[in-house]
Amino acid sequence: MVQEARTDRGSALSLPRPEEAYRDMLRVRHVAEKAYELFLKNYIHGTMHLGVGQEAVAVGVAATLKSGDYTLGTYRGHNHVVARGAPLDACFGELFGREIGLCKGKGGSMHLTSVEHGCLGSYAIVGAHLPIACGTAWSARLLGTDSVTSCFFGDGATNIGAFHEALNLAAVWKLPVIFVCENNLYMEYTPIANVTAVPRPAADRASAYGLESIVVDGNDIEAVYNVAAKAVQRARAGEGPSLIEALTYRQRGHSRTDPGRYRPSEEVAEWLERDPVTSFARRLENAGWTLDELARIEEAVVAEVEEAAERALASPPPGPEELFTDVFCGSNTSWRN
Numbered sequence: 001m002v003q004e005a006r007t008d009r010g011s012a013l014s015l016p017r018p019e020e021a022y023r024d025m026l027r028v029r030h031v032a033e034k035a036y037e038l039f040l041k042n043y044i045h046g047t048m049h050l051g052v053g054q055e056a057v058a059v060g061v062a063a064t065l066k067s068g069d070y071t072l073g074t075y076r077g078h079n080h081v082v083a084r085g086a087p088l089d090a091c092f093g094e095l096f097g098r099e100i101g102l103c104k105g106k107g108g109s110m111h112l113t114s115v116e117h118g119c120l121g122s123y124a125i126v127g128a129h130l131p132i133a134c135g136t137a138w139s140a141r142l143l144g145t146d147s148v149t150s151c152f153f154g155d156g157a158t159n160i161g162a163f164h165e166a167l168n169l170a171a172v173w174k175l176p177v178i179f180v181c182e183n184n185l186y187m188e189y190t191p192i193a194n195v196t197a198v199p200r201p202a203a204d205r206a207s208a209y210g211l212e213s214i215v216v217d218g219n220d221i222e223a224v225y226n227v228a229a230k231a232v233q234r235a236r237a238g239e240g241p242s243l244i245e246a247l248t249y250r251q252r253g254h255s256r257t258d259p260g261r262y263r264p265s266e267e268v269a270e271w272l273e274r275d276p277v278t279s280f281a282r283r284l285e286n287a288g289w290t291l292d293e294l295a296r297i298e299e300a301v302v303a304e305v306e307e308a309a310e311r312a313l314a315s316p317p318p319g320p321e322e323l324f325t326d327v328f329c330g331s332n333t334s335w336r337n
């Protein structure tokens with residue numbers, strides 16, 4: 001039986017554009033799946049850190065941002081750059097080291113960057129980018145724009161000095177930045193509790209900087225959207241930073257060399273049950289989308305991802321003349337001025 005689309009669909013959801021958000025979550029998920037397939041075929045050199053299972057954090061926050069807002073993330077950064085709308089062929093091209101890549105193939109998986117889409121870098125040094133996020137937020141103040149910076153990092157970063165320095169500075173200067181800790185229970189192979197004095201690594205430290213303690217279900221895109229929207233509004237109104245701890249789970253190992261066997265199988269199974277993409281699909285179905293429609297949305301995204309990967313594979317590696325371009329920032333680079 002063909003289901004009829006309901007006319008009031010979506011009215012019970014708190015996300016403004018639920019279908020778009022679903023499409024973005026699927027893009028993020030299928031880019032990761034395709035990247036994994038091509039990694040196994042040796043198209044991606046070095047390692048790669050996937051954010052499969054953490055899509056609701058990236059997409060939920062991105063849905064609260066507008067053009068001109070900044071995003072900084074970690075080596076587990078594909079999700080955030082795709083969620084901000086960077087072209088998929090350029091994302092794949094960067095992973096494959098091709099000319100079409102976001103950084104002409106010179107950065108690779110851990111350094112996806114797209115200034116045009118507000119993505120001011122993915123950083124492989126744990127915690128290093130939090131003070132940089134203070135800098136981009138401070139630049140908005142100096143330039144008199146209403147730009148907000150979103151800064152994503154893992155639970156492990158909360159034990160790094162730079163986390164505390166950045167939080168303190170942002171609070172003292174009331175900087176327009178939202179710090180988002182993606183608490184996925186592990187820092188590489190180490191469970192949080194083994195090396196952290198408090199159970200909630202970010203939220204339990206918020207009061208040290210005069211900030212509200214915010215914990216959110218990071219697998220629930222609506223919940224993420226709601227807390228992020230409030231934080232962004234606060235930042236734009238000049239009321240200073242927020243620190244959000246999003247509880248989530250990386251469904252795969254830390255990087256491609258890690259099968260993740262140190263995790264109890266019941267724990268993995270429990271989190272797979274709470275997969276953010278399928279949970280949101282169920283919610284859309286309850287809100288009036290038909291299963292057919294949801295399937296068609298996914299088919300279209302899969303086709304889009306396949307085509308983007310093909311285009312990237314057809315692109316050549318950067319030529320030797322690119323070796324010294326974009327290495328140092330020239331004085332004519334508009335985003336620095």
Ligand SMILES: Cc1ncc(C[n+]2csc(CCOP(=O)(O)OP(=O)(O)O)c2C)c(N)n1
Pocket residue numbers: 076124125126127153154155156157158184186187188254
């Ligand atoms: C300053 C620094 N120390 C150690 C490492 C090695 N390292 C890479 S990822 C990682 C774990 C970080 O865990 P978390 O912040 O929770 O992020 P997740 O990988 O879970 O997203 C470590 C220790 C590093 N890259 N930088």
Ligand SMILES: [Mg+2]
Pocket residue numbers: 154155156182183184185186187188
């Ligand atoms: Mg972690």
